[in-house]
Amino acid sequence: MKKNHVIFAIVTAASAMIAAPVASQVYEYPFQNPELSFHERAKNLVSLLTLDEKINQVGHQTLDITRLGVKGYNYWNEALHGVARSGKATSFPSSKAMSSTWDLPLIFDCASATSDEARIYYNTKQKGLIYWCPTINMSRDPRWGRDEENYGEDPYLTGRIAVEYIRGMQGDHPKYYKTVATAKHFAANNYEKGRHSTSSDVDARNLREYYLPAFETAVKEGNVRSVMSAYNALNGIPCGANHELLIDILRGEWGFDGFVTSDCGAVEDVYNKHHYVATLAEASGVSMRNGEDLNCGTTFQDYCKEAIEKGYMTEADLDSALTRVFEARFSVGEFDDAALLPWSSISESELECQEHIDLAHRAARESIVLLKNDNSFLPLAKDKSIAVIGPLGNTVSLGGYSGSPVEVTSPLEGIAEKIGYTISDGTIQCEDFTGSSVPSSSKRLSIEANGSSGNVGYIYAGDWISFDDVNFGDGCSKVDIYSGAENDLATTVELYLDRIDGKPAATVTLATTGDWAKYATTTADVDPALFKGTHKLYLVFGGGDKYCANMDWVKFYNEGDDNPLETQGPLYFYKGCAVTGKAETNIERAVEIARKADVVVFAAGTNLEVSDESNDRTSLSLPGDQQQLLEAVYEANPNVVLLLQTCSSVTVNWAQEHVPAIVEAWYGGQAQGKAIADVLFGDYNPGGKLTSTWYASESDLLADMLQYDIRKAKYTYMYHDKEPLYPFGFGLSYTTFGYSDMALSTNRLDAGDSVVVTANITNTGKVAGTEIVQLYTHAQSEIERPLKELKGFARVELEPGETKPVRFVLHHDQLAYFNDLTNTFDVEDGTVDVLIGASSADIRLKDKITTEGATVKTTYKSTTSGIENAMRNPSLKGDRVYTPQGTCLGTADNLGALPAGIYVINGEKVAVNNK
Structure with a gap:
């Protein structure tokens, strides 16, 4: 661009x-x-x-x-x-x-x-x-x-x-x-x-x-x-x-x-x-x-x-x-x-312009990580019948602090477009509203407002939205409204046909969910004599002085009607459960639909109800009934692609052992549905790689989330010494890559100098692909140093059979560690392993250099360093309280009288938060 x-x-x-x-x-x-x-x-x-x-x-x-x-x-x-x-x-x-x-x-x-x-x-x-x-x-x-x-x-x-x-x-x-x-x-x-x-x-x-x-x-x-x-x-x-x-x-x-x-x-x-x-x-x-x-x-x-x-x-x-x-x-x-x-002359037409939409599409495609693909299960053939099952199948997961795009595509919509199928199940998405007293800033097509696509968020009492030319057919007797309401007071929606004044055709009291990010379906009766034929539909909101509602969709139907997405094919869709909770779980129906299809795309993951600002996750497992639903669907039809849309890592160990393919698509922005379909059907070869370790078990993490010592906790690829579920830097491709001909410009690295590291990367498969080549080092030292440290990376795009060189420049000061006794960054006089790999756990090439010891940077002497020195000092033991500089302030009984700060008691660091 x-x-x-x-x-x-x-x-x-x-x-x-x-x-x-x-x-x-x-x-x-x-x-x-x-x-x-x-x-x-x-x-x-x-x-x-x-x-x-x-x-x-x-x-x-x-x-x-x-x-x-x-x-x-x-x-x-x-x-x-x-x-x-x-x-x-x-x-x-x-x-x-x-x-x-x-x-x-x-x-x-x-x-x-x-x-x-x-x-x-x-x-x-x-x-x-x-x-x-x-x-x-x-x-x-x-x-x-x-x-x-x-x-x-x-x-x-x-x-x-x-x-x-x-x-x-x-x-x-x-x-x-x-x-x-x-x-x-x-x-x-x-x-x-x-x-x-x-x-x-x-x-x-x-x-x-x-x-x-x-x-x-x-x-x-x-x-x-x-x-x-x-x-x-x-x-x-x-x-x-x-x-x-x-x-x-x-x-x-x-x-x-x-x-x-x-x-x-x-x-x-x-x-x-x-x-x-x-x-x-x-x-x-x-x-x-x-x-x-x-x-x-x-x-x-x-x-x-x-x-x-x-x-x-x-x-x-x-x-x-x-x-x-x-x-x-x-x-x-x-x-x-x-x-x-x-920038004063940038046209307003560039807001969500096609160039930016295309860029979002490209970013979504490049971000997707292929975690498993047994026997080349992916890509899928476009003539296969497909059942999209799972709570995120027709959701656009944007994540927190998102933009508010108009053009969004869910996984279901992306797959439908890819195979040339027109989705029509009677649901009116709120992204399609035609006029509103709700300010434009309230049109929040964002998971931040609801956890689903196409919603209208931050609606207050008196706001309204409308839809043109809604065809109710021969008459509808039921309405479902999917919404969230934060306030404790009842929120009502009055339904008007053609005109927004007079007596409403129906009034619905929405379910109160207690949180603007939590949604529920409210079902109510409507008069089929009124809700018949084609009309303009108005929804007028009432309620308390807090957010009265966030709206996702509304659907009119008759009890007993078949949903074509559950019965007709070749594309099927059924949620089977919600992301959290049990209110929408119907495993039996999901299994029925799974049996109809050649392949199941199981769309699972997280949303802001599970993990967001002010809300840490309590578990890394798939939330709600998703795991139970996945296992039942797999038993009915083992041809399953697990499509993940998550905030971060999840423990999908069962899926890794059983389902043939796993794809991580994250919160992929407005074009995520198109990007997911591109990858599933082979129009784009995934090349994304993980930037965090996916731990094999929650037991690999301490119960105390306030443990910030990653060495002691053995967190991250730098210190984790167990086999992870997926390592840092991991990601598969529809092709394969060979690594060869590693060379160093020198085997001795003196202070102020650098070494050039080169290698050749070859596409050894049958389709074009991108490999992310990673450069790591490991210092052979008596001091505890990381198992590996990333020092460089390169994205290499290769046609089948093509070879390209990669080149990294490794500087002497990149090999330093922090010496907390001298408050300096020092390079040791010793040997450093130089590693090139496809991930932190998949090292393909290896060499070593010797380094000249030197101090490469002096830093401000922090109070934390003083604390460490005080904790090491054998004379500062017992029940007396010391400052980080070693000044005695009395016995531990005096803690209540001390100003807030950090102290050392019996060789341990203690934070005092007295007023």
């Missing part, structure tokens, strides 16, 4: 001509002068503000400053894999899915398309240009509720993907940023259940080698302009008030010069969840003083004045923070002539 570069070349030339006379213009205030630096302009603007005006500007939603021409601003914007919460927009695959492509140019293109659409919403609706993405926390534990949002368990791969995503979002203009990307959540954030109050206790080596590198890469190579601090504490100190993290490391060591925002409500958490300080004013002061510049929420706005008055912070602290925040707004050109910005 090169269009942005072309636009840039044209507009830059024009801008040069337009900008030429600007220097002679007289400005009322220096901040209005585009010739000054963003910092100079921001500093000047801040100097013109009153204290009250300044304080209002450090919350995520701000007011106008009319006297200076500064508009109110909303900093809270989301675009994790497509512009979200704005209306029509392209929805790309989830972050976990995108990482499975291992395709850096593709990720850049998707981010660039997303930022194009972000600019359109800025140009047309004045939506903000600060976007709180990407999520670059590590996939330490697959049970993490937000595991779909990250790029996998490897810090090197995550860093490389983050750089491309950030560059695509921020653009390549020499002066202005297209948008501001935000790397989140800093740092060691992998737990939802207690995320507002818990502490991630991490030793210095885990922190430096695992939890921080992706952020460092995002700052140093991606030039990310914003960072979001995490809810959790790090070693007892809330991340948003953590001087070590936000000032010593982020700014001092890495040189970050953007702004830091809190997560939403996190400043308040410093007081009322972490109990780190005694008041909200003190929470505001300690957060801003220690590096937080912007508060998502109102705590800064409500309490900064008091914090200044009581000495918890100074107005100078506020000025510095606000200068950094305003600098970001200047950097996107908000205060400058639109003619200076190459």
Whole structure:
């Protein structure tokens, strides 16, 4: 996708001509002068503000400053894999899915398309240009509720993907940023259940080698302009008030010069969840003083004045923070002539345009991972009869923080299109509504709003939707409405025919599900004398003052009617069960339908009801009755393809032993149905590979999700010493690949040098395919080092019989480990294995080099390192309390009187959270 570069070349030339006379213009205030630096302009603007005006500007939603021409601003914007919460927009695959492509140019293109659409919403609706993405926390534990949002368990791969995503979002203009990307959540954030109050206790080596590198890469190579601090504490100190993290490391060591925002409500958490300080004013002061510049929420706005008055912070602290925040707004050109910005002319027609839809389709195809394919069961022949069974068969699983696309395709729809079958079972999908008082931003075709495709979300009392030309045939006596309702009050839907006034033709009281992400079917009687022939249908909603409903579909029928998708063929469909719960389980009927078909595509997986923000998974098994249904269907018809659409890994050990083929399609974006069909029928050869270990058993994971020591827990491919279900980097293809002719440019690697590693890759099969070649190292050391560490990768596209070379450059400093005694990254004087493989467990080629010992980087000496030193010191034992520096504070009986922080008692690290 090169269009942005072309636009840039044209507009830059024009801008040069337009900008030429600007220097002679007289400005009322220096901040209005585009010739000054963003910092100079921001500093000047801040100097013109009153204290009250300044304080209002450090919350995520701000007011106008009319006297200076500064508009109110909303900093809270989301675009994790497509512009979200704005209306029509392209929805790309989830972050976990995108990482499975291992395709850096593709990720850049998707981010660039997303930022194009972000600019359109800025140009047309004045939506903000600060976007709180990407999520670059590590996939330490697959049970993490937000595991779909990250790029996998490897810090090197995550860093490389983050750089491309950030560059695509921020653009390549020499002066202005297209948008501001935000790397989140800093740092060691992998737990939802207690995320507002818990502490991630991490030793210095885990922190430096695992939890921080992706952020460092995002700052140093991606030039990310914003960072979001995490809810959790790090070693007892809330991340948003953590001087070590936000000032010593982020700014001092890495040189970050953007702004830091809190997560939403996190400043308040410093007081009322972490109990780190005694008041909200003190929470505001300690957060801003220690590096937080912007508060998502109102705590800064409500309490900064008091914090200044009581000495918890100074107005100078506020000025510095606000200068950094305003600098970001200047950097996107908000205060400058639109003619200076190459993105001002992007047409609104580019929202979810065909080019972006095609890009989403390509990304979905590349993300799909083939996990099993016994005896070349796949691809399927198009003349086979197929039964799509399972709760996700006719669902478009978009994932959290999704865009709101209009054109979406479910697996069933993709298969139907591929085999030339027209689906018609009488169901009216709510994506097809024709007119509504519901705002366009409410048309949320997103799993985030319901867990299914084509829904209308966030409907309030008094809203309505309509459908043209609904044919009720000779008369219908029943209606099914599939919806979710959060409030406890009854939600009603009044059904009107042709006109929206007068007496409704029917009134239905919807089932209350208690959560906007949980859905249920409500069945009601209607009068067949009225619901007959062709009419315009209106649905008018009533209820309480919360969300009254999210709508997915409505269906009119007569009891006893046959569903053609269950009886006619050659394409059949039956859910058989819901993703969770037992209300929709009918295994007997699913088995009947499975027997009718040549092949069963069993569509299983997860949704936001199982795993999402604030909700960790309690199990890695297929939720609900899906496993029971799968086994019954397999017994009736063993020709089963298990199609997974999941947030992350699931323990499908039974399926691995029994069903002939398994495909992981993730939350694949709006084109997932088309992409799945392309893979199932062989029009696309899958080449995606896993970016997280799929553990063989839940017993491989500790019950305590707060164990952040991946060495001790033996988490990730780097330390897991058991055989996994599927290893990191794994993925099959419809062809095979040979590896040969490995060569190193040198067998001795001295400080400051690099070695070139080459090999040849051959397509030894009969169809074209893509292989993702992976470079690993292992240091032979007396110090505990990872079993393997990813150091490079390459996507190689090959025709049958074709051979291509791969080339990696391995730098001396890539072989360093963190020495927590000296706070340095050191390379040992020794031997390092150099490995090339198809996955972390499938090493095809191997060599070794000797390395010169050297210190390659000195870091800020963190308090965690002090803690480790204190814990090792044999003199600091017994029931006395010591600081990390070894100062005795008395006996353990005094804990209740100590300020919040980290201490050492009897050689153990203890977090104290006293108010």
